[in-house]
Amino acid sequence: MNPNKIPDIIVGRLPIYLRALQRMADRGLKTTSSQELGEHVGISAAQIRKDISQFGEFGKQGTGxxxxxxxDNLREILKIDQIWDVIVVGAGDMGSALVHYQGFQNRGFRVVMIFDSDKSKVGKKIGEFVVEDIVNMLEKIKSLxxxxxxxxxxxxxxxxxxDKLVVAGIKAILNYAPVSLNVPMNVKVQYIDPSVHLQRMTYYL
Amino acid sequence: MNPNKIPDIIVGRLPIYLRALQRMADRGLKTTSSQELGEHVGISAAQIRKDISQFGEFGKQGTGxxxxxxxDNLREILKIDQIWDVIVVGAGDMGSALVHYQGFQNRGFRVVMIFDSDKSKVGKKIGEFVVEDIVNMLEKIKSLxxxxxxxxxxxxxxxxxxDKLVVAGIKAILNYAPVSLNVPMNVKVQYIDPSVHLQRMTYYL
Incomplete structure (x- = not known):
């Protein structure tokens, strides 16, 4: 399996499948079908079977x-069968919300540090963390x-x-700022963009 | 055009196309191709042409x-050729961040009120808003x-x-809480889930 051969759009659906499966597991379900999973995520059963079969044979005809x-397999494919350390840059409302966020648990991630350039924020506590000065960010990212x-x-x-994060060796940035980032090809960026989600819903109103 | 006939997965891609087009426009570009747009959003040119053609003939062979x-057409299709009023429920860090968020401008939305049930937050100012008591939420949503x-x-x-939002007449909920919501069929829910975005990137690490 060559990871470069799988289209990014398929990779992007795997976390959605995983989240839906987790919700089924939380409700006590043991097995599912591509049909049932499709109804949960709004994607056709055929597409789901095709997506998953890119990575191997994980289902059985007739039993699902x-x-x-x-x-377990999706976690391994997505490399979240381990816990990844994540830093937060920006100790405002959003940064603070992410430090307190409960939705990283059992999903493969933990926040380990928060940085800001504002001297009035540096040294203050947010949750269990002390806000670190952004001037030390490169060194801390590299050392950990x-x-x-x-x-x-x-x-x-x-x-x-x-740009500083890239120099420090960061390979994936989840960007909450409403701007497009320019990064080298080997660095991934994803955008948290509430407007995109709202627009997807106004279509139906 | 019957909106029920367009698969939700296609509807979900339109805001992504719109955002990429806006970024091109911001850079001064006047025309684009499905190929170029595809490179920006990580979706094949053929898929983009197929998606957009569901709604009409918006491009010209050869000139793009x-x-x-x-x-303009995508905005009309997504019904964001108007400004939608949006309320925020929960006046914690995340609610506060959304009140201050700059990314709703020119995207079809404006925050108009923020509610909380915590009496220590009710009456406090966040940006230009005074936090309202959640006991008045139903009445305010209905009257506006x-x-x-x-x-x-x-x-x-x-x-x-x-449940309260549904009773009050809300038809679309953007949920930041890391839980799945049960709502009637005629109410849409979208999830802001940073773990999903992070998982999509760890695949490549």
Missing amino acids: YSIQFLM NIKLAMLTVPAVAAQEVA | YSIQFLM NIKLAMLTVPAVAAQEVA
Whole structure:
């Protein structure tokens, strides 16, 4: 299996499948079908079978998928059969919300540090963390070999901070700022964009 | 054009196309191709042509798409050729961040009120808003005929608040709480889930 051969759009659906499977497991279900999974995520059963079959044979004709087995395999494919350390840059409302967020548990991630450039925020406590000075960010990222960052700085500062993250060795940035980031090809960026989600719903109103 | 006939997965891609087109327009570009648009959003040119053609003929063979014309049409299809009022429920860090968020401008939305059940938060100012008591929420939503809500309450309270929103007439909920919501068929829910975005990137690490 060559990861470069799988289209990014398929990779992007795997976490959605995993989340739906987790919700089924939480409700006590043991097995599911591509049909049932499709109804939960709004994707056709045929598409789901095609997506999953890119990675191997995880279901049986007639009996469907073992939820736990499929979850274990998706976690391995997505490399979240380990816990990834993530830093937060920007100690405003959003950064603070991410430090307190309960939705990283059992999903493969933990916040390990939060940085800001504002001297009035540096040294203050947010949850169990003390806000660190952004001038020390490069050194800290390198020494802990951190690859993931969540960016919650103001829009005007986002590109400059992203450049620093790239220099420090960050390979994946989850960007909350409402701006497009320019990063090298080997660095991934995803955008948290509430407007996109709202627009998807107004279509139906 | 019957909106029920367009698969939800296609509808979900339109805001992504619109955002990419906006970024091109911001850079001064006037026209684009399905090929170029595809490179920006990580979706094949053929898929983009197929998606857009569901709604009409917006491009010309050989010359591609006028960015402004395609944006105008996508905005009309997504019903964001108007400004929608949105309420925020939950006046914690995330609610506060959404009140201050710059990314709703020119995207079809404006925050108009923020509610909380915590008496220590009610009456306090967040940005230009005074936090309103959740006991008045039903009446306020109805009197202003609001259809959209962003939910940033703790996970344990999310379903109860969602039920109240549905009774008040809300038809679309953007849920920041890391729990699945049960709502009637005629109410849409979208999830802001940073773990899903992070998982999509760890695949490549």
